[in-house]
Amino acid sequence: MITNRRYELDRSDVVSAAGLLELVENSFEEPALRWYISEANQARIIVESTEYGGVLPEPAPEPDSRRSGLDVVVSLVPTGIGCSIGGYAGDAAPVTALLAEVADLVVTNPNAVNASNFIRSGERVLYTEGSCIDAFSRGDINLHRSRGNRVGLIIERSDEAAIEHILNVTNAVRAVHGVNLIDYVITDQPIGSRCVRNASGAYVGSVDAPDVLLKAAQQLIERGATSIAVTTNVQDLVADDYSAHFSGREANPVGGVEAIISHLIVRTLGVPAAHAPMINFKELSLDHAVVDARSAGEIVSTSGLACVLIGLASAPQMQAVRGSRLTDEITFDDVVAVVVPAGALGGIPVLEALSRRIPVIAVRGNTTILEVTAAELGLPGVIEVSNYAEAAGLIAALRGGIDPESIARPMRTLGRSV
Structure with a gap:
């Protein structure tokens, strides 16, 4: 049996991406095949899920996390x-x-x-x-x-x-x-x-x-x-x-x-x-x-x-x-950035990346029917860009070890009050 459900959750005490992920995944009645946050503010989130009444295997033991050396x-x-x-x-x-x-x-x-x-x-x-x-x-x-x-x-x-x-x-x-x-x-x-x-x-x-x-x-x-x-x-x-x-x-x-x-x-x-x-x-x-x-x-x-x-x-x-x-074996530790529409940040890859301090690049130009933004979710650390050309430039900077802040203006001056 496959069932689509909707949950309204109180997220007022959640202050991190990991905490938000845990809140969502503790809410399901049955194992979720797919879910996403469809609406959010500082007090609540709405989650829409598709759940399966059958048996899903438990994840295998965590694999070796050696890096491949690929970006x-x-x-x-x-x-x-x-x-x-x-x-x-x-x-x-x-x-x-x-x-x-x-x-x-x-x-x-x-x-x-x-x-x-x-x-x-x-x-x-x-x-x-x-x-x-x-x-x-x-x-x-x-x-x-x-x-x-x-x-x-x-x-x-x-x-x-x-x-x-x-x-x-x-x-x-x-x-x-x-x-x-x-x-x-x-x-x-x-x-x-x-x-x-x-x-x-x-x-x-x-x-x-x-x-x-x-x-x-x-x-x-x-x-x-x-x-x-x-x-x-x-x-x-x-x-x-x-x-x-x-x-x-x-x-x-x-x-x-x-x-x-x-x-x-x-x-x-x-x-x-x-x-x-x-x-x-x-x-x-x-x-x-x-x-x-x-x-x-x-x-x-x-x-x-x-x-x-x-x-x-x-x-x-x-x-x-x-x-x-x-050929190559890729781990999530190889990921230099996650790129996603700016209004669709309420999913597992984004929340996992933020909890691991992997940059999340939110593309404002890829609009959706949702408005689940970094501001609505209260998620720090999301980098917003206008389009995919900007996202590509930012990825090039990250690969080259260039701090994104150093190529944007105005630029913060350390040791100087505003």
């Missing part, structure tokens, strides 16, 4: 909250590539670069699902760079024409990109993936038959898969909301349920996973035949699957997998 940036683009950059269809790919130019590696969400038939990633970009980023931020896992995963595909039971199209997409990705797709499973019954909209306006999701999903994933892992792609028919998608999304006025309604599906597989089975709609929803009443540029990749693609298969082919593993070609 890693975590770039967060939360899905379902209307990020103006990255909340549509792979439209955070250019800023992700920019950050990769000034870092050795960038860890980012699949939705930052996924655009159905299109994807821009690269060797410096680690295509990493959200709950995996959470576990990485906690120090529960390290990330193992992969030279090539064995991808397994779950196809939800559907009509023959849809399944044939999915198999054509899959074969095209194999032939053009060389992805090692070892097998696929068509489920015996529907998985039942559904869009849900929370009180904040953010989109989350639910799954009718999580056991069907996990059974299919387990079958593929037993056949040798080291990453899992899922494609389903997303239900309860309101046509007017989706039309507004393609016009650039609304958050992506599909992103939340995609996150829940991948979180469930990753948390339960410990392999990289990502979801794509089987057939992109096209029954739309649009203001213009030409949609918002940020959504164009989706509108011109029949299925959302190709980018997921390509991304998962090189997604980092959460543990050393026998028979896999792994």
